[in-house]
Amino acid sequence: MSTATTKLERPHEPTLFEQGSPGRRGFRLPPLDVPTIDLARAIGPEHLRNEPPDLPELAESEVVRHFSRLAELNHHVDRAIYPLGSCTMKYNPAVNEEAASLPGFTDLHPEADARHAQGSIALLYHLGRHLAEISGMDAVSLQPPAGASGELAGMLVVRAYHADRGRQRRKVIVPDSAHGTNPASVRLAGYEAVEIVSNAQGRVDVDELRRVVDGDTAAIMITNPNTLGVFETRIREIVDIVHEAGGLVYLDGANLNASLGIVRPGDAGCDLMHMNLHKTFSTPHGGGGPGSGPLGVKEHLADYLPFPVAARDESKAVGFEYYFDYERPRSIGRVHTAYGNFLVAVKAYAYILTLGPEGLRRVAENAILNANYLQALLEPFYDLPYAGRCQHEFVLAATRQKAGTGVRALDIAKRLLDHGLHAPTIYFPLIVKEALMIEPTETESRASLDRFAAVMKEIAREAIEEPAVVTGAPTATPVGRLDESRAAKELDVVWENG
Amino acid sequence: MPYVPNTDRDREEMLETIGAASVEELLADVPVELRVEGDLDVPGPLTEPELLSHMRRLASLNRSAGDVVSFMGGGVYDHVVPAAVRKITSMAQFYTAYTPYQAEASQGTLQAIYEFQTLIARLTGLAVANASVYDGSTAAAEACIMALAATRRSKVLLAGSANPATRTVSRTYLAGAGVELVELPIKGGVTDLDALERNLPDAAAVVIEHPNFFGLLEPTSAIGELVADSGALLVASVDPISLAILAPPSAYGAAIAVGEGQSLGAPVAFGGPLLGFMATSRKHVRRLPGRIIGRTTDENGRRGYVMTLQTREQHIRRERATSNICTNQGLVALGAAVHLSLLGKEGLRELAVQIASRSHYAADALARVQGVGLRFDGPFFREFVIELPFEAARMKHELSRVGIWPGIDCGCYYGDMKNCLVVSVTEKNSREDIDSLASGIEAVIASGGRA
Numbered sequence: 001m002s003t004a005t006t007k008l009e010r011p012h013e014p015t016l017f018e019q020g021s022p023g024r025r026g027f028r029l030p031p032l033d034v035p036t037i038d039l040a041r042a043i044g045p046e047h048l049r050n051e052p053p054d055l056p057e058l059a060e061s062e063v064v065r066h067f068s069r070l071a072e073l074n075h076h077v078d079r080a081i082y083p084l085g086s087c088t089m090k091y092n093p094a095v096n097e098e099a100a101s102l103p104g105f106t107d108l109h110p111e112a113d114a115r116h117a118q119g120s121i122a123l124l125y126h127l128g129r130h131l132a133e134i135s136g137m138d139a140v141s142l143q144p145p146a147g148a149s150g151e152l153a154g155m156l157v158v159r160a161y162h163a164d165r166g167r168q169r170r171k172v173i174v175p176d177s178a179h180g181t182n183p184a185s186v187r188l189a190g191y192e193a194v195e196i197v198s199n200a201q202g203r204v205d206v207d208e209l210r211r212v213v214d215g216d217t218a219a220i221m222i223t224n225p226n227t228l229g230v231f232e233t234r235i236r237e238i239v240d241i242v243h244e245a246g247g248l249v250y251l252d253g254a255n256l257n258a259s260l261g262i263v264r265p266g267d268a269g270c271d272l273m274h275m276n277l278h279k280t281f282s283t284p285h286g287g288g289g290p291g292s293g294p295l296g297v298k299e300h301l302a303d304y305l306p307f308p309v310a311a312r313d314e315s316k317a318v319g320f321e322y323y324f325d326y327e328r329p330r331s332i333g334r335v336h337t338a339y340g341n342f343l344v345a346v347k348a349y350a351y352i353l354t355l356g357p358e359g360l361r362r363v364a365e366n367a368i369l370n371a372n373y374l375q376a377l378l379e380p381f382y383d384l385p386y387a388g389r390c391q392h393e394f395v396l397a398a399t400r401q402k403a404g405t406g407v408r409a410l411d412i413a414k415r416l417l418d419h420g421l422h423a424p425t426i427y428f429p430l431i432v433k434e435a436l437m438i439e440p441t442e443t444e445s446r447a448s449l450d451r452f453a454a455v456m457k458e459i460a461r462e463a464i465e466e467p468a469v470v471t472g473a474p475t476a477t478p479v480g481r482l483d484e485s486r487a488a489k490e491l492d493v494v495w496e497n498g
Numbered sequence: 499m500p501y502v503p504n505t506d507r508d509r510e511e512m513l514e515t516i517g518a519a520s521v522e523e524l525l526a527d528v529p530v531e532l533r534v535e536g537d538l539d540v541p542g543p544l545t546e547p548e549l550l551s552h553m554r555r556l557a558s559l560n561r562s563a564g565d566v567v568s569f570m571g572g573g574v575y576d577h578v579v580p581a582a583v584r585k586i587t588s589m590a591q592f593y594t595a596y597t598p599y600q601a602e603a604s605q606g607t608l609q610a611i612y613e614f615q616t617l618i619a620r621l622t623g624l625a626v627a628n629a630s631v632y633d634g635s636t637a638a639a640e641a642c643i644m645a646l647a648a649t650r651r652s653k654v655l656l657a658g659s660a661n662p663a664t665r666t667v668s669r670t671y672l673a674g675a676g677v678e679l680v681e682l683p684i685k686g687g688v689t690d691l692d693a694l695e696r697n698l699p700d701a702a703a704v705v706i707e708h709p710n711f712f713g714l715l716e717p718t719s720a721i722g723e724l725v726a727d728s729g730a731l732l733v734a735s736v737d738p739i740s741l742a743i744l745a746p747p748s749a750y751g752a753a754i755a756v757g758e759g760q761s762l763g764a765p766v767a768f769g770g771p772l773l774g775f776m777a778t779s780r781k782h783v784r785r786l787p788g789r790i791i792g793r794t795t796d797e798n799g800r801r802g803y804v805m806t807l808q809t810r811e812q813h814i815r816r817e818r819a820t821s822n823i824c825t826n827q828g829l830v831a832l833g834a835a836v837h838l839s840l841l842g843k844e845g846l847r848e849l850a851v852q853i854a855s856r857s858h859y860a861a862d863a864l865a866r867v868q869g870v871g872l873r874f875d876g877p878f879f880r881e882f883v884i885e886l887p888f889e890a891a892r893m894k895h896e897l898s899r900v901g902i903w904p905g906i907d908c909g910c911y912y913g914d915m916k917n918c919l920v921v922s923v924t925e926k927n928s929r930e931d932i933d934s935l936a937s938g939i940e941a942v943i944a945s946g947g948r949a
Contacts (some may be wrong), residue, residue, distance in 0.1 A: 012801045016613050016839050026840035027580045032852050033929040034859035039743055039851070042858055043877045047715050049745050055843040063839045064582050067832075070606035071591035078590035084599065092594050095546050102555025110571040110769030111906050112561070113898065119559030120768045130540045144634040145770065146825040148525025148812070149774045156673055180812035184822035188643075190674025193817040213555055231527040262525060263532050278825065282501070285596035287607040288629065288789065289770035307669070321507040333670030335759065337573060337633040337663040338769020346553075354500050354549055357544030362536075365521045368505065373525050389524055417603045425599070428813070445503035446512060475828045477602040480796035484601075487794035487806040491783065493626050495616040495793075 011416055012479075013069050013226065017495045020058035020314050027060065070193030073478045073496040075289070075422045081448050085437025086179065086227055088257050088279030093354065096282065096347035102249045103168060110338040114323045121322035124310040126340060127349040129296070131275055133252065134352075134360065137296030141305040143340040144294020147254060148181040149295030150274025151221070154250050155189030156332040157272060157304040158219045161248060164330070169218035169247070173433055176203050177228055177429040182221045182252060191218055198431060202228040202386040211247045223252040224265065227392035227429040229371065231258075234486035239269035248272065248301075256280045257441070258368055258392035272297040277341075281348035292344040307331040308339075366442035367392040370449060375441050377453035385432050392447055393439035395432050396424075401460070405467035408432040415473035416479060419455045499544065509767030549916050554565065559632050567931045568903040569860075573634060573661045574769055577739075577849075579925060580840050583763040587833045590691055597789070597825070602796075611828065612791040614835040621741040622755035623748030624777040629789035630831040634758025635667035635717045637774030638705055638735050639800040640753040640821055642668055644778070644785040645703035645731040646675065647820070653701045653949045654679045655730070657689045657715070660707035662911040664735055668705070686864020687874035687883070694724055701730040708734055708744075709936040711911075712858070712920060713881025714874055715744070722751035728842035731782075738762055738775070738834075740879050742850035747777075754778045764830050784810060787821030798800045849925060851882050856932065857923040863936040864921065869943045883908065883915075886939075888947055890919045896942045902935055 038369050039048055055094045058066070075082065082089035090161040100106075106118055128140040144150035155172065171194045172186040183193035196212055204222065213220075220242045224232045232238065239249050251265040251273035261264070265273050277283045278291035285291065297305060309323035324339075355363065369390055375384070375394040382396040401407040413423030413436070425437040440449055462469045474480065511522070529752070533839055544552065547916045566578060585872040587593060591606060593926055598604030614764055618627035631637050642654045654672065658681045665681065672679055680697050683690045689706060704725050704853055708716045720736070725732040734752035736744075747755035759773035760766070773903070778786060784807060793804030812819040841849060861882045865872050890907040899903050909916035923932070 005636055013609065015616070016835070017616065020692045020842075024846070024847045025842040026517035026582070027845055029578065029845070029848055029852060030928070032855060034758055034855055034932070036851060037853065037858045042854065043715065043879065047744055048543050048585040049741070049743055049749075051624075052843055052847050053619065053741060053746070054848055055620065055841070056680040056839050057842045057844070058581075058839055060582050060840060063810060063836060064585065067586045067610065067836055068589070071589045073605035073609075074595050074607055075600070075603035076591050077594035082596070084596065085761065086595055089596060092896060093501060095549060095587070099550065099553040102553060102557040103564055104554075104560045104562050106765040106767050107562035107576070108560045109562050109568060109766045109903070111570045112571055112768075112903070113894070116561040116898065117768070118564075119556040123556055129592055133539050144638075145772075145827075146823070148822040148824045149636075152671075158671065159674055175668050176765050179538055179824075180814070180816045181821065181824050183817035184812035184815075184819040185760060187817040187819075188671075188674060188822050190676060194791075196656070208908060225938065233527050233529060236529070236532070252879045260616050261534055261538050266536075268532050276904075280928050283823075284593045284829075286827075286829030287592050287595045287604075287640060287832065288611075289826040290598040290632075290828075290830060291826075318901070332673065334637070334663065334762060335670055336665045336770065337635040337661075337667065337772055339521045341770040341772075342768040350549055350553060352540055353542040353544045353552065354546075356544070357540050359500055359543050360538060360540065361631060366499075366502045366504050366509075369512055369516075369521055372516045372518070375892060376516045387650050389518075389526065391527070413600060415603065417600060431843075432810050442502050446508045469524070473771055474602050476607050479800050479802040482601050482802045482804050484804050487792035487804045490794075491610070491626075491780075491794040493615055493783070493790050493806065494619040495613070 015495050016056040018065060019062060022057055024057045024059050026063045036290060044087040058252050064449035065107050079422055081444055081452050082422040083424050083438045083440050085439045086254050086438060088440040088441055089432045090282055091133050091443035092282055092284040092353060096350045098352045100343045100346040105343065117321050118320055120358050121310050123349055125312050125322055125343060127345055128264060128310060130352050131294055132296060134260060135273060135275060135296045137262030138299040139302040139305060141309060142294045142335045142345050144274065144293040144295055145295040145305045145341045146289060146291040147274055147276045149184060149335055151181055151294045152188055153295045153306055153332060153335045154272050154274060155185050155191065157301055160188055160304045160332050161301060162218055170216045173212055173216050173220040174223060176222055176431050177226050179252060179254060179379050187203050202230045203232055204238055206234050209238060209241055213241055215245060216246040219248040219250050219372040221250045221262055223255060223371050225255045225258050228386050228395050229390040229393040230386060231391055235268045254279060255392060259365055261357060266298065272301055275331065277344050277348040281383045282351045283344045284346040290341045292341045303330040304332050306333065306335050362443050370440045370442055370444055374438060374449050374453060379455055381457050393437060396436040397432055398434040399462040400435060405463055407463040407467050407470045409436050411470045412436065415470045416455060417474040418476040421452055421455060535926055566901045566903050567934060569921045569923065569935060570903050571907045572644060572664060572906045572920060573758050574706055574766050575639045575924050576766050576926055577761050577924050578745045579763055581763060582840055583833050583836045584784045585914050587829055593829055598805060605803060608791050610832050610835055612793060614831045617835055617838045618775045621738055621776040623746030624755055625780045626783045627775065627777040627792055628786045630827045631774035632827060633772035633774045634735060634756065635663045635915055637776050638664045638754035639668040639671035641733040641776060642672060642703050642705065642785045642811060644754060644782060647785055647882050648731060648782060649702040649729060651700055651702035652676060655680050655704045657682050657706045658684045659688055659710035660705060660735060661711045664707060671918060682784045687712045688716050689721060691717060691720055698724060698728045698730060701704050702727060703731050703733050705733040708736055708739060709879045712874060713878040715877045718750035726751050739850050742846040753782060757833050762834035764833055771827055771830050773827045773834060785820055785887055788823045788826055808831050808936050841902060852925045853923060856927055857882060860921060860932045863932055867936055870939060881920050883920055884917050886917045887943060889916050892947055893942055897938050904935060913933050
């Protein structure tokens with residue numbers, strides 16, 4: 001990113017559509033070695049397009065420079081801390097990228113016969129087994145391509161389970177600290193999301209839960225550790241209450257990083273859960289995706305998993321060992337065109353093998369250590385609505401700053417950008433006013449944490465002594481604070497030559 | 499310890515700052531009776547060379563497109579991927595970033611996705627597009643959900659000629675919505691117009707695929723006219739490369755265009771990551787799922803980009819959001835933008851003409867083989883269906899022994915088409931490849947079903 005002085009010298013990067021010249025192109029196709037057909041005759045004039053789509057016309061060097069200049073405008077994990085709470089922006093190991101680039105993986109068509117896809121099916125099978133072991137689940141589907149997809153698949157499993165028991169239920173309980181995807185997935189699956197308030201410690205209010213749970217409760221969707229970075233210590237009781245009413249317990253595994261090798265949701269009695277390979281298992285976030293949200297279930301729900309399921313027959317009765325099981329009459333169906341984001345699975349598999357059992361536990365321990373350390377460094381300067389030890393993340397509040405000089409969490413976030421650091425997740429969870437939700441992850445060094453804390457301390461000072469510096473931030477980024485209401489009002493989501 | 503910078507000494511000093519005696523003390527909230535005893539039963543640890551050797555061995559158990567002559571398609575296509583696509587998508591600035599929550603530090607991602615949206619809008623002829631969804635199938639399912647909300651109706655008509663994945667994923671997505679899902683019968687390989695007309699009253703959406711699973715062009719003008727007066731929204735699932743030469747969805751009245759974008763710069767990769775794209779008119783923009791990037795200005799009037807219309811989305815609207823999607827396929831969308839920029843106006847057209855020419859050459863060559871017929875006689879693009887004198891599964895098996903993957907066995911998806919193969923052609927299939935497919939099929943038939 002540019003500094004304040006170079007910012008003024010550099011104009012904005014023009015769009016693709018403002019560059020290039022008619023007739024220019026950046027790639028040559030292999031020569032056509034069959035006769036060119038007459039489109040009008042072969043396809044019919046009524047199916048043809050009058051004008052070719054107005055695509056840019058650029059040389060390869062222009063394309064590469066354009067996107068390279070755009071790249072310079074991004075903050076990213078390889079550059080500095082990216083402490084978005086509940087996003088687990090850990091370092092993405094280089095070797096995983098190399099493994100996922102092997103032609104044997106990248107060039108295999110999804111419709112290949114199983115006998116020609118033994119490596120890929122084996123990888124899906126064994127990764128599923130490892131994730132089951134890590135989570136305490138019995139069976140895992142790698143088909144959901146993101147966490148929210150895993151949630152939807154999970155809620156549809158809940159639906160199928162109750163349908164098989166002869167009576168559909170109506171509601172799914174979701175704590176008020178939950179990710180927005182939870183109630184959205186509940187609704188998409190045809191359930192009503194019933195929100196329950198958290199108690200003063202930021203945990204599920206077990207008495208309130210007892211009041212809300214009834215014979216119409218299909219499930220509870222719970223995040224543990226939750227989005228406040230607090231472990232639900234009474235998870236067993238929560239599970240029992242829901243189970244006694246005939247409901248199921250869905251665990252949102254977005255925060256599984258804190259639990260690796262320490263505690264398994266399955267052992268706590270959870271029936272099903274999704275994991276996020278792009279969080280816990282180090283696969284890159286891709287500027288928004290692709291991710292992967294495998295769904296794990298206990299034995300009693302295994303029949304409902306999306307089909308096909310990667311399976312193994314060590315006797316090789318059909319001539320090979322690994323295959324896809326399509327004979328799943330009780331399956332909820334497919335949630336993806338193929339088998340999910342396969343190359344993401346390759347990276348997660350590589351990560352687990354690199355770490356091994358002790359390494360996985362060390363990940364969780366150091367994620368928790370780093371979060372507690374950073375919390376201790378920041379606690380004197382910001383409010384900490386839910387005090388005490390945290391797990392992998394913690395939530396500060398800029399309430400003190402807002403009451404004092406009007407500096408908000410948003411301003412603090414923008415000021416962090418001026419220092420070349422990324423901001424935490426802000427205004428989430430919704431139950432914390434002026435929230436700054438911080439997840440450093442285990443891959444930050446102590447020096448990186450110290451630097452982040454020093455900048456946050458400096459911003460806290462500025463908020464009191466020179467609040468305009470904070471509310472006027474950012475000034476060192478490629479653009480200043482952007483006008484979001486204008487973006488929504490004068491909607492411009494497609495370039496129209498001007 | 500891999501990927502953890504803290505040393506024992508760091509840990510001690512950090513614990514001191516925290517005021518804890520041990521890491522164990524930090525775990526006090528985790529009930530002891532729930533703790534994992536001993537080690538997890540997972541393999542490792544492996545060093546980098548050990549890992550790579552294991553991964554190479556696994557990869558070598560696959561037979562990939564490079565080792566065979568392949569005519570596999572069905573929505574996922576093996577195209578030439580320019581080196582510059584990989585170069586850009588391998589830049590850490592792009593792939594190690596996340597959803598651009600802090601716009602001022604994410605202008606690269608935001609502008610690239612804005613450009614992706616523009617490219618999709620220009621291909622489809624529609625006014626707005628989103629930042630991607632998971633794949634073409636979920637894009638179709640999300641379009642159905644849009645139409646259900648827009649029309650307040652509860653019936654979806656889904657072309658039986660659409661890709662089986664599109665149909666099965668839509669069915670899964672709509673399972674909880676209390677929706678009546680009708681699969682329209684096929685006539686001559688395309689949507690039966692009479693059946694469409696019969697089922698049209700009270701439909702929220704009509705979903706067609708064009709070209710369809712058999713590669714055939716649907717009677718889009720007739721479908722568009724029928725749907726236009728019905729109050730239903732026409733959803734067209736389209737092949738983005740075909741749009742270089744085929745009439746765009748806007749031309750036949752589609753309210754929503756969706757599709758699989760993997761063919762734009764992504765490898766086949768065992769079917770993932772893929773790329774779902776969605777475009778619609780301005781009228782329906784507030785019903786689109788997922789991220790949408792908008793152009794705006796900063797306080798000094800400088801051009802910049804942000805995520806916009808976020809009140810549609812789950813992190814704001816929660817259970818009333820238009821969709822539950824959060825993470826999408828951003829990096830694949832970036833790759834598609836790079837790919838389309840490299841090919842450009844001329845290149846994409848040349849690619850589409852090549853595919854049409856090669857697939858027609860292949861259809862002619864196969865139709866000349868004794869015992870082989872073209873199942874349908876309508877116009878097609880890229881894919882076509884051949885009928886064999888015996889089960890396609892057997893042909894596939896026999897040809898795979900000589901390194902030819904002749905296509906997708908229709909019998910897996912259509913009970914009355916066990917002898918049929920969907921043959922798919924890209925610019926990578928040379929005349930020699932196609933000729934070897936024809937002679938291979940001829941040889942298997944001549945020998946009564948053996949290669």
